[in-house]
Amino acid sequence: MSPTFLGLFLxxxxxxxxxxxxxxxxxxxxxxVFPRNxxxxxxxxxxxxxxxxxxxxxxxxxxxxxxxxxxxSDSSNEITTAILDLTNATFSRSxxxxxxxxxxxxxxxxxxxxxAWSLSTGNCSGSSDDTVNIGHLNQNTNVFFTTKNGTQPPDxxxxxxxxxxxxxxxxxxxxxxxxxxxxxxxxxxxGRSSCAVLSPTLPTxxxxxxxxxxxxxxxxxxxxxxxxxxxxxxxxxCPSSSSSAAGRVMMFPGIWSVxxxxxxxxxxxxx
Ligand SMILES: *[C@@H]1O[C@H](CO)[C@@H](O)[C@H](O)[C@H]1NC(C)=O
Ligand SMILES: *[C@@H]1O[C@H](CO)[C@@H](O)[C@H](O)[C@H]1NC(C)=O
Ligand SMILES: *[C@@H]1O[C@H](CO)[C@@H](O)[C@H](O)[C@H]1NC(C)=O
Ligand SMILES: *[C@@H]1O[C@H](CO)[C@@H](O)[C@H](O)[C@H]1NC(C)=O
Ligand SMILES: *[C@@H]1O[C@H](CO)[C@@H](O)[C@H](O)[C@H]1NC(C)=O
Ligand SMILES: *[C@@H]1O[C@H](CO)[C@@H](O)[C@H](O)[C@H]1NC(C)=O
Ligand SMILES: *[C@@H]1O[C@H](CO)[C@@H](O)[C@H](O)[C@H]1NC(C)=O
Numbered sequence: 001m002s003p004t005f006l007g008l009f010l011x012x013x014x015x016x017x018x019x020x021x022x023x024x025x026x027x028x029x030x031x032x033v034f035p036r037n038x039x040x041x042x043x044x045x046x047x048x049x050x051x052x053x054x055x056x057x058x059x060x061x062x063x064x065x066x067x068x069x070x071x072x073s074d075s076s077n078e079i080t081t082a083i084l085d086l087t088n089a090t091f092s093r094s095x096x097x098x099x100x101x102x103x104x105x106x107x108x109x110x111x112x113x114x115x116a117w118s119l120s121t122g123n124c125s126g127s128s129d130d131t132v133n134i135g136h137l138n139q140n141t142n143v144f145f146t147t148k149n150g151t152q153p154p155d156x157x158x159x160x161x162x163x164x165x166x167x168x169x170x171x172x173x174x175x176x177x178x179x180x181x182x183x184x185x186x187x188x189x190x191g192r193s194s195c196a197v198l199s200p201t202l203p204t205x206x207x208x209x210x211x212x213x214x215x216x217x218x219x220x221x222x223x224x225x226x227x228x229x230x231x232x233x234x235x236x237x238c239p240s241s242s243s244s245a246a247g248r249v250m251m252f253p254g255i256w257s258v259x260x261x262x263x264x265x266x267x268x269x270x271x
Contacts (some may be wrong), residue, residue, distance in 0.1 A: 025178045027200060028061060028141055029053040030119055031207040032171040033098070033155035033160050036143040042109050042147035044235040045228050047154060048082070048101035049220060050117075051210035060180045060196040061121040062189055066156045069103055074114035079113065080104050087190045096210050102224045104232045106147055115143045119173055124195035128182035134189055137198075139173055156220060160211040172205035 034051040065084035071077035097217035118140045126133040176199040183189045
């Protein structure tokens with residue numbers, strides 16, 4: 001199968017959360033919610049879902065996700081590559097914040113796959129304004145999953161609700177944010193005006209707290225379907241353009257970039 005390149009930004013916004021005063025130190029956690037190390041039916045669209053817990057501090061980390069899916073037995077067989085550029089995301093509107101991608105090229109295809117994902121974040125030091133020193137941290141993880149006809153369809157609720165599957169902390173990163181520094185020249189930090197200062201300590205991950213409920217799963221699925229329908233030709237029922245009124249699709253000029261902000265859902269998180 002020829003490689004497909006898909007630069008994808010899919011931001012998902014859930015019910016608004018009230019602005020809370022920031023206290024430090026604070027833990028921010030990034031989890032891979034889906035897929036897990038498990039076996040799924042090879043659906044037309046397989047979601048790739050990351051959660052950011054304590055999202056109101058996410059912007060200060062300037063997170064970027066990238067993932068590549070290859071065959072487990074032949075790493076040159078690349079299925080999908082995606083970049084989730086969250087430069088313009090408004091993280092503070094929901095907690096957890098879900099960053100979304102998908103795999104559209106395993107429809108009906110059985111096999112074993114590696115999802116290699118990387119997370120890039122900032123780590124600042126010095127003092128606020130012009131002298132702030134912006135460091136970067138890149139972390140990579142591989143997750144193996146299998147597709148097999150007749151097995152469970154991809155299910156975000158089941159994958160994240162079951163303690164035995166959600167609790168694998170290998171797919172989580174934690175950040176101990178001890179404060180933030182102002183970035184005077186925001187162009188140096190993707191337009192962000194505040195940059196996290198990180199302790200070397202790594203708090204214990206709590207990935208089960210990023211569980212996806214039924215309503216969130218339905219919205220994530222709708223957002224992925226809507227975006228995939230705009231860019232690929234997946235073998236799924238696509239929404240008519242009028243029925244996607246709850247969402248707003250923003251296309252950016254970059255050839256590979258799609259930005260979808262899903263707004264106006266009125267339910268809340270329990271975190
Ligand atoms: C994935 O799960 C299988 C069986 O559940 C296990 O044997 C294997 O070691 C796991 N692989 C990874 C990379 O965790
Ligand atoms: C973010 O927004 C700016 C200004 O609207 C735009 O120029 C840029 O392309 C956007 N970036 C992404 C990755 O969507
Ligand atoms: C799996 O199902 C698809 C159709 O959904 C079919 O094309 C494919 O041949 C099946 N694979 C195997 C190994 O049976
Ligand atoms: C799952 O974990 C939660 C908290 O992490 C706990 O309250 C619950 O009892 C666990 N359930 C099972 C079945 O282990
Ligand atoms: C962040 O940077 C500081 C020094 O600038 C370093 O001491 C600390 O270990 C870094 N934190 C992480 C999580 O990399
Ligand atoms: C976070 O870092 C601060 C300062 O280094 C430390 O006092 C605190 O125990 C750390 N918290 C966690 C959860 O690691
Ligand atoms: C498309 O979906 C329909 C209904 O699920 C199925 O019957 C058909 O085999 C699928 N086609 C392909 C090419 O996967």
